[in-house]
Amino acid sequence: MKGRYFLEIAYVGSNYHGWQVQQNARGVQTILEDCIEKIVGQKVATAASGRTDTGVHAKQQFVHLDMPVDFNKEDFLYRVNAILPQDIAAKSIIKVKEDAHARYSAKSRSYQYRMHSQKDPFLYGLSYYYPYPLRLNEMNDACVYLIGEKDFKSFSKVKTGVLHFVCHITEAHWSESNGNYLFLICANRFLRGMVRAIVGSLLEVGKGALSVQDFAKILDSKDRQKAGRAVPACGLYLTEVKYPSEIFE
Amino acid sequence: MKGRYFLEIAYVGSNYHGWQVQQNARGVQTILEDCIEKIVGQKVATAASGRTDTGVHAKQQFVHLDMPVDFNKEDFLYRVNAILPQDIAAKSIIKVKEDAHARYSAKSRSYQYRMHSQKDPFLYGLSYYYPYPLRLNEMNDACVYLIGEKDFKSFSKVKTGVLHFVCHITEAHWSESNGNYLFLICANRFLRGMVRAIVGSLLEVGKGALSVQDFAKILDSKDRQKAGRAVPACGLYLTEVKYPSEIFE
Numbered sequence: 001m002k003g004r005y006f007l008e009i010a011y012v013g014s015n016y017h018g019w020q021v022q023q024n025a026r027g028v029q030t031i032l033e034d035c036i037e038k039i040v041g042q043k044v045a046t047a048a049s050g051r052t053d054t055g056v057h058a059k060q061q062f063v064h065l066d067m068p069v070d071f072n073k074e075d076f077l078y079r080v081n082a083i084l085p086q087d088i089a090a091k092s093i094i095k096v097k098e099d100a101h102a103r104y105s106a107k108s109r110s111y112q113y114r115m116h117s118q119k120d121p122f123l124y125g126l127s128y129y130y131p132y133p134l135r136l137n138e139m140n141d142a143c144v145y146l147i148g149e150k151d152f153k154s155f156s157k158v159k160t161g162v163l164h165f166v167c168h169i170t171e172a173h174w175s176e177s178n179g180n181y182l183f184l185i186c187a188n189r190f191l192r193g194m195v196r197a198i199v200g201s202l203l204e205v206g207k208g209a210l211s212v213q214d215f216a217k218i219l220d221s222k223d224r225q226k227a228g229r230a231v232p233a234c235g236l237y238l239t240e241v242k243y244p245s246e247i248f249e
Numbered sequence: 250m251k252g253r254y255f256l257e258i259a260y261v262g263s264n265y266h267g268w269q270v271q272q273n274a275r276g277v278q279t280i281l282e283d284c285i286e287k288i289v290g291q292k293v294a295t296a297a298s299g300r301t302d303t304g305v306h307a308k309q310q311f312v313h314l315d316m317p318v319d320f321n322k323e324d325f326l327y328r329v330n331a332i333l334p335q336d337i338a339a340k341s342i343i344k345v346k347e348d349a350h351a352r353y354s355a356k357s358r359s360y361q362y363r364m365h366s367q368k369d370p371f372l373y374g375l376s377y378y379y380p381y382p383l384r385l386n387e388m389n390d391a392c393v394y395l396i397g398e399k400d401f402k403s404f405s406k407v408k409t410g411v412l413h414f415v416c417h418i419t420e421a422h423w424s425e426s427n428g429n430y431l432f433l434i435c436a437n438r439f440l441r442g443m444v445r446a447i448v449g450s451l452l453e454v455g456k457g458a459l460s461v462q463d464f465a466k467i468l469d470s471k472d473r474q475k476a477g478r479a480v481p482a483c484g485l486y487l488t489e490v491k492y493p494s495e496i497f498e
Contacts, residue, residue: 012370086373124335
């Protein structure tokens, strides 16, 4: 059936300049749109729940598109996966209402940031190698200040087109297992570079270079210059995007 | 302290032509020996528990070497890991008796073969994508025939320097979790290409192209022509090598 659909995809970001089509750089969007054009015979525009930066991975990303022709879902997914490279996969395709929007309809996004403290060839490109001791309790104490509806300008890239920097973070905490660190963060929206700047600042707390109170002050300052350096993209995963049930048909 | 050591390493095999030094091809051995030469200032020969073929991974591989100079273990490991590329890691270094041999002293080797049935960007190069139904019970019934001390010529590459094809397999079975298949096999020794030829033949059983009895007959025939096609290297992992406690000092 023709109409608007959400396509659920996943990708390893290492080989791509993020989601969005960019000049002289390969984005996941270009690859996906070229693939769909091959199948349906015409150009179909796509829009994602959000841009991922260069090198960032997606375990779950949603993209909306208006299918101009009738099609069989299973057959379409099979063909998309056969054409897409090995590091991008289509997981499902779901009919949505005509005004559903992958970005504007999303209720929440979840990201994970992964780090490992022992050199591990199998995590290369998939986790940030950080072989230094960390005070996880202090990092989690600092995370408490992130929760709630706040202005996160301190953790946003400066030149972005957003109207305001207020995000509502509902979850933010670290866990550790066998020297592998995992940071989970969930919010209604994220600003550009926000997770990597937050993680970078939390690492300063973990090293003891910043106190938990210093971290709280950085958040209050609304000054990006005060926050820690952004951590590398290879550890960052978009893991879940949630939508209200009303958008599905 | 000078003397013989076992160096425990791990590597993602995708970028290497296996363990051994080959003409015009990069083997893990060359990279490792160049790295050690940089640290100790002279060439040090290494010998591994066994060769891995092109593209095969090692979660645990042991290599012996005679350290010509006194050294600090922790410092040595730190420097080795700093020099080795990201897809090879040194895990530990253990003093062994002067006649201990990484290959000849080994009591057993374990391999895993990994497959996945749903396209997964995060398993690309690390697991064999096999999107077809499999009869796992029949495959495990066939595995029973592998157990014991038997002639495995049917599953060996033909041109090898071995004196005989008898191996003692102590464990061989499949498991499945969420469409990811895992084959475990443990033996005192393995012949060249043996695990991949066994897995290829077991997949024929899983597809229903061969019966369990057919599989038993292939094993008895000692004829490589009768066995199934070798599966790709990307799914194969050397996971464990065991030594008798007497070799350690």
